Amino acid sequence: QQPVQSPQAVILREGEDAVINCSSSKALYSVHWYRQKHGEAPVFLMILLKGGEQKGHEKISASFNEKKQQSSLYLTASQLSYSGTYFCGTDSGGYQKVTFGTGTKLQVIP
Amino acid sequence: GAVVSQHPSWVICKSGTSVKIECRSLDFQATTMFWYRQFPKQSLMLMATSNEGSKATYEQGVEKDKFLINHASLTLSTLTVTSAHPEDSSFYICSASGGAKNTEAFFGQGTRLTVV
Numbered sequence: 130q131q132p133v134q135s136p137q138a139v140i141l142r143e144g145e146d147a148v149i150n151c152s153s154s155k156a157l158y159s160v161h162w163y164r165q166k167h168g169e170a171p172v173f174l175m176i177l178l179k180g181g182e183q184k185g186h187e188k189i190s191a192s193f194n195e196k197k198q199q200s201s202l203y204l205t206a207s208q209l210s211y212s213g214t215y216f217c218g219t220d221s222g223g224y225q226k227v228t229f230g231t232g233t234k235l236q237v238i239p
Numbered sequence: 240g241a242v243v244s245q246h247p248s249w250v251i252c253k254s255g256t257s258v259k260i261e262c263r264s265l266d267f268q269a270t271t272m273f274w275y276r277q278f279p280k281q282s283l284m285l286m287a288t289s290n291e292g293s294k295a296t297y298e299q300g301v302e303k304d305k306f307l308i309n310h311a312s313l314t315l316s317t318l319t320v321t322s323a324h325p326e327d328s329s330f331y332i333c334s335a336s337g338g339a340k341n342t343e344a345f346f347g348q349g350t351r352l353t354v355v
Binding site for chain 2: 131159173178216224225226230231
């Protein structure tokens with residue numbers, strides 16, 4: 130079952146914040162987050178391995194609620210380079226067999 | 240990070256012909272490789288999992304006789320789209336696992352297939 134992301138799309142002005150949610154109907158072993166630009170391979174952002182874990186990557190951070198089978202990605206003070214489609218991914222066994230979420234298209238405008 | 244190279248980056252072929260896509264791990268041994276397909280404005284969908292030296296495991300709904308996967312060495316997996324049709328036009332992308340647990344997946348650059 131594919132994880133469901135919300136919102137499906139969002140438009141931000143530079144400097145604004147955004148939250149992208151990822152929800153799974155199955156228990157999550159770990160959560161990956163990727164950003165994909167049009168026509169390119171997805172770029173790895175971070176992996177969260179256990180419930181309650183939070184991680185940060187520059188102005189991008191994420192949290193993982195294992196019990197609720199949810200993860201959220203936080204983008205603060207967005208930059209034009211943040212534009213793209215964000216995917217969460219679940220890895221059921223820990224060996225990189227990733228099931229991608231439905232995706233969230235984010236556009237940052239000046 | 241580990242490097243995965245996918246070739247070709249794009250290919251155009253005639254309907255009814257076959258196309259082979261290569262996925263190579265350049266600086267590590269990939270015990271497992273995964274093949275994904277992505278249609279425009281959609282997510283990446285896992286097609287199959289291949290382990291070196293054994294038959295690939297296909298996801299439900301993926302025709303194994305149409306999408307032939309070979310993983311003959313620890314650094315190379317190939318996907319052959321046989322008797323391609325326009326509906327097979329898509330972005331195909333591989334990822335490789337070196338066997339370490341709880342790490343990121345290493346993706347190739349992807350191959351844009353257009354069947355005319």
